[in-house]
Amino acid sequence: MTKKDKTILHVTSEVGTLKRLLVHSPDSGLGRVVPSKAQDWLFEDIVHLETIRRKEYDYYTKILLYFLDPQKIHGKLQEIDAPDNKRNFYKPEKPGFFRSEKVIELEWLLAEVLEDHEIRLKLVASVCAVEGCSYTTQTQLLDLPPAQLSKVIISGTLSGDDLLFPPIPNFIFTRDIGIVINDYVLLNKPAKKARTREALLAKYIFFNHPLFERYRNNILEIPDTFHHFLLPRDGDEKKVTLEGGDVMVVSKDHLLVGVSERTSMEAAHQVINMLFEKSIVKKITVIKIPKKRDYMHIDTIFTQVKRDVWVMLGAFSKKVMKHEDDDAVERILEGGLKKDEKIKIIQFRKKAIDEPKFFDNLEELLTDISRNDLGCEGKIKFIYSGNNKFPYDTREQWTDSCNLLALKEGVVLGYDRNDKTVEAFRESGFMVIPVKELLEQFEQGVIHPADMEDTVILMPSAELSRARGGFHCMSMPLLREDV
């Protein structure tokens, strides 16, 4: 990979036109998750590998390339997907791989990092230590060529069905390995053991790949506290865990940090100290959400669509849900929610850190961001999961109705299964188009990505949604145009 473009990392918003991102397409490890282990590996179910790749994720790759690196794909779709080509376009180890410097596949980056002998020694030793491999396995791994080694380290599989260590099926959720904040990268510390190897690989890639050479001093890591090592019980409260789904850059001066099932209060505290000390942002808002599998990270309950449009779960809204039993709703909203099931929002400013500002609900915060950080003047629009109707609100949030990826302002990718949320988008004036149809129109030159506005692109999702993440999770933006 070359460094043709000067700016590699720069993200100052959630909605500026996406120019470069890190992704990882489902590797063979996903096809080896067994039912009794699915939950340990943070999947809701086992998935069908061929379907998740060919019928689902490949569309994501195609649409990303069309928006970010069109010369790789425009006019070539028929040939790319011809059965004779055996999906080689999507496979990093094959000569026909798409090799885009805009839509960057992690397996390919890792292979390039592993070309350096010294790094290969260190990384193989680290992976083997984490996974408890034998010395013989470690030696065997060192003999592999870089592309094959990269594949083995990610999938856990040497060849055929020879499994050396567990797969890391959640590596497709590249959002959770790190987050670009302005010109910095904040590396993550996963809460779940199943995601430990992902963090290790991300660390080696950012610290060693030539692509990020100019940014080595801009890589931020948050350490564990000694309280956590020394105090078995109270130490837990001091545990530092942080996953990218809990971090959102909403403007160049303002960062949101979720405190959730995955991101600890101690991590939020460290992020605040570090980012203020280095003057990376001026304002950090901590959003404490219930520690619940349903919500996992803040990006599972809201994401941004446009400067003045957000999609969110109504449960964290000030509005009463459009529920058939209004009394029950009143009870739930006023008394029914346990204390730790409520959302808490506290905003810190660098210049007056001792005077935090509190927000009562999510809409209040998001409205404040749209108006005061992004300069919107009109009405701020909220689109609710499941059109705010019970039980579709919760059902669709579970299948990532709130976890959308903005390719540019107003043009978002979401799952096709979230019918009521899609209905809400339509009612708010958005166009809705299935990805297959859109790709055909791109190929025929009927539409161009640059001309698209206010559109939800519907992506096939039967298998992907079982992994419990949407396109926001499946992306780590490296470069976005400023809004």
Ligand SMILES: NC(=O)NCCC[C@H](N)C(=O)O
């Ligand atoms: N940012 C996100 O919300 N990521 C989704 C991660 C899903 C994955 N199965 C996990 O539980 O970690």
